[in-house]
Amino acid sequence: MSNPVYYADVVLPLNLVQPFTYLLGASPVAVGQRIIVPFGKQKFYTGIVLRCHQTQPQRYEAKEVVFIYDEPPLISEIQINFWSWIATYYATPLGMVIKGALPSSFLLESQSVVALKPSAETAEDCSPLEQKIILALGEGPLSMKALGKAVERVNPMSGVQKLIQKGILELYQQVDEKYRPKFENHISLAASYLKDLDALHPVFEGLSKAPKQKSILLTYFDLYTPDQPLVSQKLLLQKAGAKSAALNALVDKEIFETHQIQVNRILFSEDVEKQALQALNTAQQNALSAIQQAFEKQNTVLFEGVTASGKTEVYSHLIEQVLQSGKQVLYLVPEISLTTQLVERLRTYFDSSLKVYHSRYSLSERTEIWEQVQQSDPSAQLILGARSAVLLPFRDLGLIVVDEEHEASYKQNDPAPRYQARDAAVVLGQQTQAKILLGSATPSLESFFNAQQGKYGWVQLKERFTGVSLPKIQTIDLKEAHRNGAMQGAFSNELIKAIKTTLEAQKQVILFQNRRGYAPQMTCGSCGYTPQCSQCDVSLTYHKYDHQLRCHYCSFQMQAPHQCFACGMSTWDTKGLGTQQLQAQIQNLFPEVEVARLDWDSTRKKGAFEELFNRFDRQEIQILVGTQMVVKGLNFANVHLVGILNADQLMHYPDFRSHERCFQMLCQVAGRAGRAEEPGQVLLQTYQPEHPLILQVQQYDYSSFILDELHQRKTFEYPPYIRLIQIRLLHQQLDVVQQAAQWYANVLNSYQIATILGPTTPGVARVRNRYIQEILIKFKGVSERNQIKALLPKIQQSFDSIAPFRNTRVQVDVDP
Numbered sequence: 001m002s003n004p005v006y007y008a009d010v011v012l013p014l015n016l017v018q019p020f021t022y023l024l025g026a027s028p029v030a031v032g033q034r035i036i037v038p039f040g041k042q043k044f045y046t047g048i049v050l051r052c053h054q055t056q057p058q059r060y061e062a063k064e065v066v067f068i069y070d071e072p073p074l075i076s077e078i079q080i081n082f083w084s085w086i087a088t089y090y091a092t093p094l095g096m097v098i099k100g101a102l103p104s105s106f107l108l109e110s111q112s113v114v115a116l117k118p119s120a121e122t123a124e125d126c127s128p129l130e131q132k133i134i135l136a137l138g139e140g141p142l143s144m145k146a147l148g149k150a151v152e153r154v155n156p157m158s159g160v161q162k163l164i165q166k167g168i169l170e171l172y173q174q175v176d177e178k179y180r181p182k183f184e185n186h187i188s189l190a191a192s193y194l195k196d197l198d199a200l201h202p203v204f205e206g207l208s209k210a211p212k213q214k215s216i217l218l219t220y221f222d223l224y225t226p227d228q229p230l231v232s233q234k235l236l237l238q239k240a241g242a243k244s245a246a247l248n249a250l251v252d253k254e255i256f257e258t259h260q261i262q263v264n265r266i267l268f269s270e271d272v273e274k275q276a277l278q279a280l281n282t283a284q285q286n287a288l289s290a291i292q293q294a295f296e297k298q299n300t301v302l303f304e305g306v307t308a309s310g311k312t313e314v315y316s317h318l319i320e321q322v323l324q325s326g327k328q329v330l331y332l333v334p335e336i337s338l339t340t341q342l343v344e345r346l347r348t349y350f351d352s353s354l355k356v357y358h359s360r361y362s363l364s365e366r367t368e369i370w371e372q373v374q375q376s377d378p379s380a381q382l383i384l385g386a387r388s389a390v391l392l393p394f395r396d397l398g399l400i401v402v403d404e405e406h407e408a409s410y411k412q413n414d415p416a417p418r419y420q421a422r423d424a425a426v427v428l429g430q431q432t433q434a435k436i437l438l439g440s441a442t443p444s445l446e447s448f449f450n451a452q453q454g455k456y457g458w459v460q461l462k463e464r465f466t467g468v469s470l471p472k473i474q475t476i477d478l479k480e481a482h483r484n485g486a487m488q489g490a491f492s493n494e495l496i497k498a499i500k501t502t503l504e505a506q507k508q509v510i511l512f513q514n515r516r517g518y519a520p521q522m523t524c525g526s527c528g529y530t531p532q533c534s535q536c537d538v539s540l541t542y543h544k545y546d547h548q549l550r551c552h553y554c555s556f557q558m559q560a561p562h563q564c565f566a567c568g569m570s571t572w573d574t575k576g577l578g579t580q581q582l583q584a585q586i587q588n589l590f591p592e593v594e595v596a597r598l599d600w601d602s603t604r605k606k607g608a609f610e611e612l613f614n615r616f617d618r619q620e621i622q623i624l625v626g627t628q629m630v631v632k633g634l635n636f637a638n639v640h641l642v643g644i645l646n647a648d649q650l651m652h653y654p655d656f657r658s659h660e661r662c663f664q665m666l667c668q669v670a671g672r673a674g675r676a677e678e679p680g681q682v683l684l685q686t687y688q689p690e691h692p693l694i695l696q697v698q699q700y701d702y703s704s705f706i707l708d709e710l711h712q713r714k715t716f717e718y719p720p721y722i723r724l725i726q727i728r729l730l731h732q733q734l735d736v737v738q739q740a741a742q743w744y745a746n747v748l749n750s751y752q753i754a755t756i757l758g759p760t761t762p763g764v765a766r767v768r769n770r771y772i773q774e775i776l777i778k779f780k781g782v783s784e785r786n787q788i789k790a791l792l793p794k795i796q797q798s799f800d801s802i803a804p805f806r807n808t809r810v811q812v813d814v815d816p
C-alpha cells in the first residue's frame with residue numbers, strides 16, 4: 001500500500017462556477033481552511049477549502065498548492081452552508097459570495113499591492129524572508145509581483161501574510177476620502193503619575209495660581225478610570241469649561257500626555273452614560289411576550305408596529321436577553337450612515353458589546369470587526385450594520401433584528417451576489433436556529449403575505465408610545481391649484497401659508513421630494529396623468545432620443561403623444577423637479593429663513609450629514625428640503641409641518657412595487673411631523689387626491705391598502721404570487737445587445753418552463769457606455785425555479801460560444 005495522496009477542492013474568489021482541485025500531498029487540510037494556489041499564468045490566489053479527498057481529478061492534472069495557512073479554518077461550516085445557499089439561490093458563483101463576504105486582507109492574490117504600516121513598530125523575530133520584505137517595502141508600496149522580484153521569490157505571499165498578521169504590513173488601497181479613519185486627541189496622565197498618584201500632591205499645590213489647569217486636572221479624575229486612563233480632549237475641556245491653552249500648559253509641564261486615537265466615525269459623541277433599558281408600557285410588554293411566544297413555534301416573526309410605538313425599545317429588551325444568554329445578535333438597518341440617533345440609543349444600553357459595521361469602513365476596521373465576530377469577542381457581541389453585515393462570520397447567533405424590513409436597500413443590486421439581506425437573514429435563521437425579527441410600520445408585501453399564510457409569526461403594536469395621535473394628512477389638489485393659478489413654482493398657496501404659520505410659531509418644516517431611482521416619465525402638468533401600460537399596470541417610461549414611451553416589463557411601446565389622453569392639454573413635463581431647484585424656490589419665497597438641503601449630493605462630504613443633522617436639531621435651520629434621506633430614522637421634536645411636494649411621482653415610478661413603496665414612504669415622511677407632545681401637520685400635494693392609495697394613506701390604513709395591492713399583484717402576476725428572475729445584458733453596441741437579448745429570450749422561451757417577458761429597454765437605457773436590455777422570467781413554483789436555475793449556466797455556455805456576442809455582460813438578478 002502506498003501512502004495516501006490528498007487533494008483539496010478549492011473555491012477561489014473569482015467568477016467561476018466550479019471549484020478547482022489542487023494537489024496537497026501527504027497531509028490533509030480542514031474544510032474552511034485558507035490556502036494559496038496558482039491559477040492561470042503565474043497568478044496566485046487565496047482560496048477556501050470546500051472539501052478534502054483522495055480522488056484525482058479526471059479532466060486535468062491537479063496543480064500543487066503553494067501555501068497552507070497555519071491557522072484553524074477561517075471559515076466555519078455555518079458560513080460555508082449559508083454562503084452556498086446565497087450562491088445557489090441568487091445564481092452566483094460561490095467565489096463571488098466569498099469575495100463579497102471576506103475583507104480582501106484575507107484574500108491576498110498576486111495583483112495585491114502591499115505597504116508598510118506607517119505606525120508599525122520595528123519587527124522582532126522575523127524570518128529572513130520577512131526581513132527582506134520589510135526592507136524592500138521601505139521604499140514604498142509594491143505589487144506582489146514586484147515584491148517577488150525584489151526578494152527573489154516567485155511568490156512572497158506567505159511572508160506577506162505573516163507580516164500582515166503581525167501588524168507590520170497592510171494591503172495598500174486608495175481610501176475614499178469620506179471614509180478615512182478619524183482620529184481624535186485623547187489625554188492621559190503621564191505614565192509616571194499613573195503609576196504613583198501620590199506624586200501628584202505637589203503638582204496640585206503648584207497649580208494653586210492656575211485655577212483653569214487645576215480644574216482640568218480635577219475633571220480628569222472625574223472622567224478617568226484606572227483601566228481607561230485615556231479621556232477625550234474635547235470632553236475634558238468641555239466638562240472643565242477650559243480652553244486648550246490651559247491644557248497645553250499641563251502637557252508642557254509633562255503632567256498630561258496627548259494621544260491620537262482612532263475613533264469610530266459614527267459614534268460621534270464620545271461618552272455615553274450607560275442606562276438600564278426603559279421599562280415597557282403595557283402594550284409594548286404584551287408585544288414582547290407575544291414575540292417570545294411566537295418564537296417558541298416559529299423562527300421568524302413579523303413585528304408590525306406603527307411609527308413611534310417604541311419598536312426599538314422592544315427590540316432592545318429582546319437583545320438584552322439574548323446577549324445575557326451569551327449568544328450573538330445582529331441588528332440590521334437599511335442605511336447605516338443615517339442611524340446616528342439609533343447608535344446613540346443602543347450605546348446607552350449596550351455600549352461595551354456594540355460594534356457598528358459598515359461596508360465602506362476602511363479595510364483594517366472591517367478586518368478587525370470581522371475577526372472579533374468570528375472569535376465571538378464579547379466587545380462585538382451585538383453588531384449593528386447594513387445589509388452586508390449578514391455575511392459576517394457569526395459563530396453563535398441568537399437573534400437577527402431586521403429593522404424597517406420593507407426597505408428596498410436590503411437588496412444588493414451590484415455587484416453580484418445580488419442578494420436580499422432580509423430574506424437571507426431568514427434563511428440564516430433556519431440554518432442556525434437563530435430567531436429572526438422583522439420589524440416595520442409598513443411591512444413589505446412579501447413578509448405580510450408570509451405572515452398571513454402562517455409561515456411567520458405575526459405581532460402587532462398599534463399604539464404610539466407617547467399616545468400622540470398620528471399627524472393628520474391633508475391633501476392639496478394640484479389640478480385645481482394649477483387651474484386657479486394658485487401655485488408659485490412647485491408650491492401651492494396653501495402649502496406656503498402653512499409654512500409661514502409654522503415658522504411664525506417657531507417650529508420647523510420638512511419638505512419632501514423624492515428623486516431616487518428617478519425614471520423619466522411623461523406627466524401632464526395640467527392634470528397629472530401619466531401614461532400606463534395596459535398589460536403590466538406600471539407607468540410607461542419616456543425615452544427622449546426616439547420620443548417613445550415604453551413599458552419596462554413587457555415590450556409594449558408607442559410614440560409619445562402630443563396631447564394628454566386624460567385632459568387633452570399639451571403640457572407634458574418629462575423632467576420632474578429636483579431638490580436643488582426646490583431649495584432655490586423656497587429660499588426665494590422665504591428669503592429671511594435658513595433653508596438647507598439633505599440629499600446624497602449635499603452630504604457627500606465627510607461629516608456633512610452629521611453637521612446638517614446637528615444644525616437642524618439645534619434649530620439653526622428652519623426648513624429642510626430633502627429626498628427620502630429626510631425620512632430615515634430621524635426624529636426631531638420641533639418639526640411641526642411636513643410638506644410632500646408631489647406624491648404622484650412616487651406613485652408612478654415604473655416598477656411593480658411603486659404603490660407599495662409610495663405608501664411606505666408617505667407614511668414614513670408623515671411620521672416626521674410632531675413626534676413630541678403636540679400632533680403635527682402633513683400637507684400632501686397631488687394631482688389625484690381621490691386616488692384610493694392617497695385616501696388609504698390619509699387614513700393610515702395600511703391593511704386595506706395591502707389587501708387591495710395583493711389583489712392587484714395576483715391579477716397582474718407579480719410577487720408574492722409568482723417569482724421573478726431578471727436577466728440583464730450589457731454591451732457597448734446597441735445592435736449587439738439587442739440581438740444577444742433576443743437570442744437569450746428565444747432560448748428561454750423554447751423551454752416553456754416560465755413566462756418570458758421582453759427583451760425590453762429599461763428607463764435608464766445606457767449606463768457607463770453600455771446599452772442595456774432586460775428580460776423578465778416569471779414563474780410559480782419551486783420546481784420551475786430549480787429548472788430555470790439549472791438551465792441558466794447551460795444557456796450561458798452556449799451564449800459564450802457565439803462569437804458576435806462576446807464581451808456581452810450577462811447579469812442574473814433573482815427576486816429583483
Ligand code: ADP
Pocket residue numbers: 278279280281284305306307308309310311312313465466
Ligand atoms: P419606533 O421605532 O416604533 O418608531 P421608537 O422606539 O423610536 O419607535 O420610540 C419612539 C419614542 O418613544 C422614542 O423617543 C423612545 O425613546 C420613546 N419610547 C418608546 N418606548 C419607550 C419606553 N418604554 N419608555 C420610555 N420611552 C420610550
Ligand code: ZN
Pocket residue numbers: 533534535536537551552553554555556
Ligand atoms: Zn407592459
